[in-house]
Amino acid sequence: MIVTTNAIVFSTVKYAEADLIVSCYTESSGLKSYLLRNVLKSRRGKVRTSHFQLLTQLELTAIHKDKGTLERIKEVKLLRPYQSLHTDVVKSAIVMFLSEMLKMSIQEEEANPQLFGYLQKSLNWLDSNSSIANFHILFLLNLTAYLGFYPDVTTVAGKYFNLQEGYFEDSPGAIASEEGLKVEALKGFFGIDFDDLDRVKLTKTTRSEVLNLILLYYKLHLQAYKNPKSLLVLNQLFN
Template sequence: MIVTTKAIVISSLRYAEADLIVSCFTEVDGMKSYMLRNILKSKKGKLRTSFFQPLSQLELIANHKNKGTLEYIKEAKIVYPYQTLHSDVLKSSLVMFCSEILKSTIKEEEPNPQLFQFLSYAFQWLDLHETYANFHILFLLKLSQYLGFYPDDSNVDYPYFNIQEGSFEKQFNDHFSEEGPEVEALKQFFNQDFSTFSEIKLQKQTRTATLNLLLNYYHYHSQGFKTPKSLAVLQQLFN
């Protein structure tokens, strides 16, 4: 079936000498993977390699057979040209981190328009703003809501955060209970959005510990989750 859909590029992998396998999160059909034949050699085709950088926001005309096989893109165009996301070194590290997170957590070939709108807005926000040191922490927290395991913050004043239960607790229960500066930092991100979170000020060690806390939380709640390879680079640049 030929579809026209917005899409966010998640990853691309070189295949053979001139082909790319590109994974995209589409607005109409969720995650899709496409075979782009000879794109690395072609200079006159409708598809350009530059279109398929991680997190690029595109409009696709594609053939979706929906049989779990590689699909085919007929046409593509950029619908939101980023100004800084792929050229700024710090933002580029966040791009790689976020794309790895999404590749590890979004598996379904089914529409999730609320998640799509969240991602589209988040990356456009990052592109346009210059204060974003804690972006990845808020991004992970908000993403968990769309993935179905947002923490229960009804007892957010309690000192312990149970990463298995995803809730705050008054007393230490087992080895899943976490406490300390990273838990107190995490509490600050609840009820925040991208227009207000820049007011949160964290020391370098606390930011790293809070990020690791959220990644451990993802390990318990997202099947097959893998720690991003870009994490080390990200932490080095933001520290």
């Protein structure tokens, strides 16, 4: 079946001498993997490697057989040319980190227009703004709402964050319960959008601790979780 759909690039892997395997999150069909034959040798074709930088937004015309095998792309167009996402050093590090997190978090091969819209809106904001030190924290926190484990904010008055159950409580739970400045800082991200990020004031140390707290939360709720390799680079840039 020939499908035309918007898509966001999650990852690329070289295959053989001149091929690429590209993982994209599509608006029509969820996560899809495509085999691009001889794309590393071709410079004038309708499908070029320059289209497939991480988290690039594309319009794809593809053949989907929907049999769990690698699909094929016929044509590709840039849906939104980024102005800074792949040229700004800090933003590029965030892109690498988020693409790893998205690849391990989203596995479904089915349409989820709300999630796709959230990804588009978030990436467009990141591309267009400069106050981005806390962007990745709010992005990952909000993403949990689409993944099904957003914390229960009705319990936010509690001192301890029970990561296993996803709520706050007045005394520590038996497993994976955290307290302290990082928990209070995390609470500052509830109920805000990206335009409000300037109101969240964190030291470098606290920002790192909040991020590690969220990653632990992901680890407890995602079977496919692996520590992102790009985390070290991200921490070095922000520290």
